Amino acid sequence: MRTRLASICVSFLLLTPQLGWAVGTTAGTVISNIATVSYGLGGVAQPAISSTAAMIKIDEVIQPALTWQDGTPVIVNSPGTNNALTFLLANSGNGQEKFGLARTNGPAPLPAGNFTPLNGSAGSVYLENGLLAGFQASGPNADTVYVPGVNDPNLAPDAGQFIYVVSDTPVVVPNSRGDVLLQVTSLTAGAAGAAPGTSMAAMGQGGGFAVVGGGRAQASATGSYLSNGLGFAMNKTVVTVLDPNGTAVLMPGAVMTYQIAATLTGVGTANNLVIADPLPANITYVPGSIKVDGVAKTDAADADNAQFIITTQSVSVSLGSVAAPANVVITFRATIN
Amino acid sequence: MRISRLFLATMLLSMLSIYSLAVQAADGAIKVTSIAEVEVTTLGKDGKKSVKRTTPEKAVPGSEVIFTNIFENVSNKAASDIVINNPVPNDTTYKAGSVFGKDCAIAFSADGGKTFGAAENLKIKGANGQQRNALPSEYTHIRWTYKGQLAPGKFGEVGFRAVIK
Numbered sequence: 001m002r003t004r005l006a007s008i009c010v011s012f013l014l015l016t017p018q019l020g021w022a023v024g025t026t027a028g029t030v031i032s033n034i035a036t037v038s039y040g041l042g043g044v045a046q047p048a049i050s051s052t053a054a055m056i057k058i059d060e061v062i063q064p065a066l067t068w069q070d071g072t073p074v075i076v077n078s079p080g081t082n083n084a085l086t087f088l089l090a091n092s093g094n095g096q097e098k099f100g101l102a103r104t105n106g107p108a109p110l111p112a113g114n115f116t117p118l119n120g121s122a123g124s125v126y127l128e129n130g131l132l133a134g135f136q137a138s139g140p141n142a143d144t145v146y147v148p149g150v151n152d153p154n155l156a157p158d159a160g161q162f163i164y165v166v167s168d169t170p171v172v173v174p175n176s177r178g179d180v181l182l183q184v185t186s187l188t189a190g191a192a193g194a195a196p197g198t199s200m201a202a203m204g205q206g207g208g209f210a211v212v213g214g215g216r217a218q219a220s221a222t223g224s225y226l227s228n229g230l231g232f233a234m235n236k237t238v239v240t241v242l243d244p245n246g247t248a249v250l251m252p253g254a255v256m257t258y259q260i261a262a263t264l265t266g267v268g269t270a271n272n273l274v275i276a277d278p279l280p281a282n283i284t285y286v287p288g289s290i291k292v293d294g295v296a297k298t299d300a301a302d303a304d305n306a307q308f309i310i311t312t313q314s315v316s317v318s319l320g321s322v323a324a325p326a327n328v329v330i331t332f333r334a335t336i337n
Numbered sequence: 338m339r340i341s342r343l344f345l346a347t348m349l350l351s352m353l354s355i356y357s358l359a360v361q362a363a364d365g366a367i368k369v370t371s372i373a374e375v376e377v378t379t380l381g382k383d384g385k386k387s388v389k390r391t392t393p394e395k396a397v398p399g400s401e402v403i404f405t406n407i408f409e410n411v412s413n414k415a416a417s418d419i420v421i422n423n424p425v426p427n428d429t430t431y432k433a434g435s436v437f438g439k440d441c442a443i444a445f446s447a448d449g450g451k452t453f454g455a456a457e458n459l460k461i462k463g464a465n466g467q468q469r470n471a472l473p474s475e476y477t478h479i480r481w482t483y484k485g486q487l488a489p490g491k492f493g494e495v496g497f498r499a500v501i502k
Contacts, residue, residue, distance in 0.1 A: 024398020025428040025502050031396075033426040035406040037369050039487075040418040051369035051406055058428070058501060061397045094398055199395050211395045 023157045027060030027095030028206010060095030060204030062186045063213030066221045069162075073177060073226035075267050080169035082120045084135035085223030087163045087182050091155035093213060095205030098154040098187040101125055101146055103165055107181035107222065117178040117225055120166030125182075127153065128162035135164040152187060165223060174229025175266055183220040191217035230324055231265035234275065239331065252336050255286065260315075260330040264322055273319040278312055279334055285313065286333035292317055293329055306330070366412030367419070367487075374403045398501050401432065405496035410487045419483035421495055424450065425476055429499035433473035438481045438495030446478035447471035453480050 033054040039046055069086040076083045091097055103125055106116030122137040125146040132141035143164060144151060153161040165180050172178070185192035188203050194212045203210035236258060243254035250256075262275050279285055290297045290306045297306035297317075306317045315332050374390040381387055393402060406423060410416045421441075425431045436443055444453040447461045454460075461471040481495040 027397075029428055031373075031402070031426050031428055031501065033371050033373060033404045033423070035369060035371055035421050035423040037367055037408055037422075038418070038420045039365075039367050039416045041366055041412065041414045041416055043417070045418070046365050046367075049365050049367060049369060051371040054371040054373035054404055054426075056373050056393050056396045056402060056501075059395055059397050197395065209395055211397050 023063075023092055024061070024094045025058050026157060026206070027058055027093075027204045027208060029058045031056045031058065057206060057208045058094070059199070059208040060097075060206070060210050061093045061213045062095075062097055062188060062191050062210055062217040063091075063093040063215055064097070064099055064184050064186060064217070064219040065090045065092045065215070066182065066184050066219035068182075068221045068223040070223060073224040076167075076169045076178075076225045076227055078169050078172045078174070078227040080227075082122045082137055082166050082168065083225060084120075084126070084164040084166050085180060085182075085225070086135070087165065087221055087223065088160055089153060089155070089163055089184055089219075090160040091157055094157045095210070096154065096156050097205075098152050100148055100152050100185045100187050100192075101163065102148075102183045102185075104181040104183070105167070105178075107179060111177070113173070113176055115170065115172040115176050115178040115227065117167035117169060117180050120168050123166055126164040126166055127151065128164065135166065137166070167225065169225065169227060172227045174227055176227050176229075178225045178227070179222050180225075181220060181222045184218060186217035188217070193218060226267055228268040229266045230268045230270055232270070233263045233265070235261045235263075236277065237261075250336060254336045255333050256283070256336065257331060257333050262328050262330070264324045264326040266324050269321055269323045271321045273322045274316060275319065275328070275330065276309075276312075276314045276316045277330075278314040282337050283334040284337055285315070286335060289331075289333040290315055290317075291331045308332075366410060366414065366416055367408055368411045369406060369408045369421070371404065371406050371423075374405070375400060376403065396501060400501045401498055402429065402501065403496060403498050405494055407492055407494050408483075408487070409492035410489050413489050415486040415488050417486045419487060419493075421481045421483070422450070423479045423481075423495075423497070425478065425499060428502050430474045430502060431476045431479065432498040432500055435498035436479055436495075437497065438493075440484050440493065441481040441495055442484065444480045444482070445471075445473075445476045446480070447475050448477065450478045453478070 035051045036048055038048040066087060066089050069088050074083055074085055123145040126143040127146050129144050136142050165182055188210050190200050191212050193216055196212055196214045198212040199209040201209055238256050239259045240257040241248040241254050243249045243251050260277055264270055285308055287299055292306050297304045299308040301307045309316055317330050375393045376388050377391055378386050378388050406421055445456055445459055446453045447459050459471040460468045461475055463469040479497055483493060
C-alpha cells in the first residue's frame, strides 16, 4: 500500500484495431523478474543470492477488427442472386477468442434511394474455408455456411478469417445502392459491448483476466452493392471545314471533318456495342478517312473494328463488350455534294 | 538409543538445510525480494485523483509495470560491495529513464550482461554493422552498485519500470 507522487497514472494502453500489427505477448505468458545480488561481509566476498521472483501472468485483451474488403460497391444485376460482399475479421487481441457474426440488411438510417438487399438464396453468411480464394457457393472448393453457435470463428491472436455476406437483389432502380451491416461480437460472457477496461477474472486465455479492449469487444463494418445501370450519349460535331478556295465556307466541294464523341456512363458492361452514323444524302464520304481514337481504319469490313457500309452510307464502329465508364472518339471526312 | 538419537538429529539437520535451500531469498546475510506492481488512479469522492500501487490485475500488452527489488541486511555484520544485477524480464521493454535506486551507481547492459556502462555511453552494433548508441528499449540488464555499507537491519530499494510487450 504505497502512495507516491508519480505522475504516470495510465494502467494500460488500449490497442487500436489495426490489421497486421503485432498484437503483443500471448495471454497466459508469465513474466518473471529475478535480481541477483553479490556482496561482501567484513571484506570477504559471499556467495551471490537470487531474489524471490516477481511474477505476473499476462491477461488477454479482447479486440476484434473487421474491414470490408471490396473497396468499391459490388455491382449486381436486378433482380440478382447470391452476390457476395467480402469482409476480413482479424483477432487484434493477444489471446484465442471466439466471435459471433450477425448481418443487418439496409441498416438504419437508410439513405434515400437505397434498396435493401435480401439474404442470399444459397445462404446468408459464409466462412472462407481456405481452399480457393473468393466466394464459392458450391463445388469442390465450396465455402462453409455460417451457423451461429456451431461454427463461430475461433481465432488465435493475429489470425484472420474471410467472411462472405451473400445477398439476393430484388427488382430495383438502376444505379442504386444497397448496404449490409456485418457485426462481430466476442463470445466471452460479459465482454461484447462492455466499457473498455472491463475485466472478467479467469476468462482470459491462460487463466488470467479477459480485458475488454478499446473497441468494446465488438466490431462492425458496412458493405455496399450497386445495381446495374448504363447510360449512352453521342455528340456529333463538325471539327473543320476546308472549301476549294482554302477558306471555311460551306459550299459544294468543301470537305468537312466530323467528330463523334461517344460516352458510356453508369455501371455495368454494354455488350456488342456498335456505333453507326448514316451520312445524309447531300454529302459524300471521303474514302479511307475513318479514325477511331486517332487510329486510321480501313473502309472494308475486315479485322479492324470500323468500316464504311456503302449500301447504307454509314460509318460503323464495332466496339464489342465495353465496361462503363468509357468513351471513344470517331472522326471521318465527307465532301459537300 | 544413542545411535537412534544421533540419527534423528542428523535427519532433522538435513531437513532444515533442505528447507533453507528452498527459501533461497533468505540465504546468507542479504535477503532480496522482488515485487511487481502497477499504478491505478482512482477518483475519490472529493473529485481528487489518488494514485495507488497494487498487484497487477490487468497486465496486458502495453501495460507499465513497476519492478522493485528490496534488499535487507538480515545479519549482524555490515554488508559491503553490494551489487544488484537485474535482467530486464521476459516479454517486457525497459522504460527509458525509469530506473531508481538511492545511493547507487547505476549502469545498463545492452549485450546480454557482458558489458555494462552509463546510459549515454552504451553502444550496440547497428543493422549496418556500425556502432551506435543503444536505445533504452534495447537494454538487457540493469545493475545497481550500492555505495558504502549496509548496516545490519537496514534495507535499500532499487527498481525500474518496464512495459509489457
